[in-house]
Amino acid sequence: MHKYLAALTAICTTVIAPVPVRESVTATVPQLSIAVHENQRLVRRAANIVFTVAVNNLGATNALDVTICDELPESVATVTLPRGVDLFDANACATYARIAPGQTIDLRLEGRISRRARLGRARNRAIALWQGRRVGSFTVYRVLPNDAPRSSCG
Numbered sequence: 001m002h003k004y005l006a007a008l009t010a011i012c013t014t015v016i017a018p019v020p021v022r023e024s025v026t027a028t029v030p031q032l033s034i035a036v037h038e039n040q041r042l043v044r045r046a047a048n049i050v051f052t053v054a055v056n057n058l059g060a061t062n063a064l065d066v067t068i069c070d071e072l073p074e075s076v077a078t079v080t081l082p083r084g085v086d087l088f089d090a091n092a093c094a095t096y097a098r099i100a101p102g103q104t105i106d107l108r109l110e111g112r113i114s115r116r117a118r119l120g121r122a123r124n125r126a127i128a129l130w131q132g133r134r135v136g137s138f139t140v141y142r143v144l145p146n147d148a149p150r151s152s153c154g
Contacts, residue, residue: 029131030059032066032099036126036139045146046115049076051139053107053126057099066130068107069093075122075143077114082107099130117143 032055039050053070057063070092072079081087085094085107092109099105107126122143127136 028059028061029133030057030061030063030099030101032056032063032128032130032133032135033058034068034126034128034135034137036070036124036137038124038139038141040141042142042144043113044144045113045117045119047113047146049111049113049141051109051111051124051126053109053137054104055099055107055128056104057101060101062101063099063130065095065097066099066105066128067093067095068105068128069126070107070109071125071127072109072111073122073124075113075117076111077117079109079111081109085109113143115146119143119145 034056035054037052037054039052043049051070051072053068055066055068072090072092074090076090079087079092081092082094085092087093092107094107096105120143121140123138123140125136125138127134
């Protein structure tokens with residue numbers, strides 16, 4: 001019986017022998033920041049407005065497959081889209097294959113406020129999506145009545 005015990009001990013020590021530890025490699029995930037700006041805080045109905053969405057890679061590695069979307073407010077009647085930007089249900093979106101460390105992407109959207117836009121505060125929101133992460137920002141502006149003279153009958 002001691003022969004079997006000795007053989008079993010030899011097998012167990014072979015299987016349980018310490019394995020050298022490999023160095024762990026930590027993957028760094030890019031860190032993006034986003035800011036939304038408008039060219040005017042007070043805008044009249046039927047006037048033009050420009051929104052700029054700035055996305056900056058603050059990390060040390062490339063951000064891959066980054067989608068930037070500007071959720072246009074209801075007060076915006078029309079928008080001029082730059083090349084590479086598509087409109088989906090009032091969301092102007094563009095996808096970039098890569099944003100390098102330190103690189104900033106500026107997405108500029110020119111719009112026109114509706115002639116019947118609701119007066120008061122309006123909010124423009126934007127988000128950036130990449131590698132399972134999300135960051136967002138917004139800006140607030142005020143819609144004022146236009147100064148167009150009203151026609152009178154009679």
